[in-house]
Amino acid sequence: MTTTMKRFVFPLFERHLIWLLLALLIAIGTTVPGFISVRNFTNVLWAAAPLGCMVLGLFFVLLTAELDLSLESTFAVAPTVAVVLVTQWAGELLWPGLVIPITLAMGALIGLFNGLFTVRLGVSAFLVTLAMLLALRGVVIFLIPEGIYYLPESVTYLGSGRIGGVVPVPVVVWLALYAAAWVLINRHRLGKDIYALGNNRNAAYIAGINIPRTKTLVFVIAGLVSAVGGILEVGRLQSVTADMGQGDILMVFAGAILGGTSLTGGVGRVGGIFAAVLVIAIIENLMNLYGIEPSVRQIAFGLILLAAIYLASLQGRMRLQAEAA
Numbered sequence: 001m002t003t004t005m006k007r008f009v010f011p012l013f014e015r016h017l018i019w020l021l022l023a024l025l026i027a028i029g030t031t032v033p034g035f036i037s038v039r040n041f042t043n044v045l046w047a048a049a050p051l052g053c054m055v056l057g058l059f060f061v062l063l064t065a066e067l068d069l070s071l072e073s074t075f076a077v078a079p080t081v082a083v084v085l086v087t088q089w090a091g092e093l094l095w096p097g098l099v100i101p102i103t104l105a106m107g108a109l110i111g112l113f114n115g116l117f118t119v120r121l122g123v124s125a126f127l128v129t130l131a132m133l134l135a136l137r138g139v140v141i142f143l144i145p146e147g148i149y150y151l152p153e154s155v156t157y158l159g160s161g162r163i164g165g166v167v168p169v170p171v172v173v174w175l176a177l178y179a180a181a182w183v184l185i186n187r188h189r190l191g192k193d194i195y196a197l198g199n200n201r202n203a204a205y206i207a208g209i210n211i212p213r214t215k216t217l218v219f220v221i222a223g224l225v226s227a228v229g230g231i232l233e234v235g236r237l238q239s240v241t242a243d244m245g246q247g248d249i250l251m252v253f254a255g256a257i258l259g260g261t262s263l264t265g266g267v268g269r270v271g272g273i274f275a276a277v278l279v280i281a282i283i284e285n286l287m288n289l290y291g292i293e294p295s296v297r298q299i300a301f302g303l304i305l306l307a308a309i310y311l312a313s314l315q316g317r318m319r320l321q322a323e324a325a
Helices: 003-029 038-063 071-088 095-122 125-143 153-160 170-186 191-197 201-206 211-237 251-259 270-290 296-325
Strands: none
Touching: 003 211, 003 270, 038 071, 038 125, 038 191, 038 211, 038 251, 071 125, 071 211, 071 251, 095 125, 095 153, 095 211, 125 191, 153 170, 170 191, 170 201, 170 211, 170 270, 191 201, 191 211, 201 211, 251 270, 251 296, 270 296
């Protein structure tokens, strides 16, 4: 392969493959009745927002070469504790709208616990977050074995409201989160520290980066944005249920990997994971429009995860070849 081809093909494959895949799916969707409509596109974005929040959280953690398996349980337990506290334990004392800040605080605290346990005690993040995945799901089942329904509008607005009766609030929240993440990653000192830590821990230490603080912060960010996703899902469902987000961690990983985020750290772009979340949402939307059975959808998403892992491996090899050249 010539040098010119390498300069063109490698960046295209590494940075823009997911966007080509997204364009291909939209092109396929034009052949499906009902796909090309404002209502359907709005539904796709609406459904993608909660998952997109968890993918964003995992993105930050993966950039530092760590893992967080507990995001799907944080997604559920943060709004669950907040809703139970405000509507049942202190229903007459607290305004229902406090569910939102309490949810965010819960998510950040869970992320802080994961970060401190992992960094300060030197325990594998995989093991810590796996334990939290199970423990937090148990808390949710204990608190709401049958779910809580008919929540007040002040609780569900972020996940179900519309600005001017047209623009879905959850989509605006999701886009705002990704815009803030892009600024943080590309324009803030913390973003540079995160990339440096993921690329080479020893070099980051020599450069004076506070490694424990940086790692702890990414876990806090992950817990916080996952909690935002949870409150969006509560609004979308108009309820809190014990199985909310259960099993979603696999699709979260698929979204992050499809978006070009490396499992070994230091590589990933906000735009890539944004496109990957849209790809997953559109695939699910197309399967709904085609009337595909749930069991077949499970197979399809398993294949998507395999494809994501393969593409990540291929991109890594091509990146090494490009650097060697």
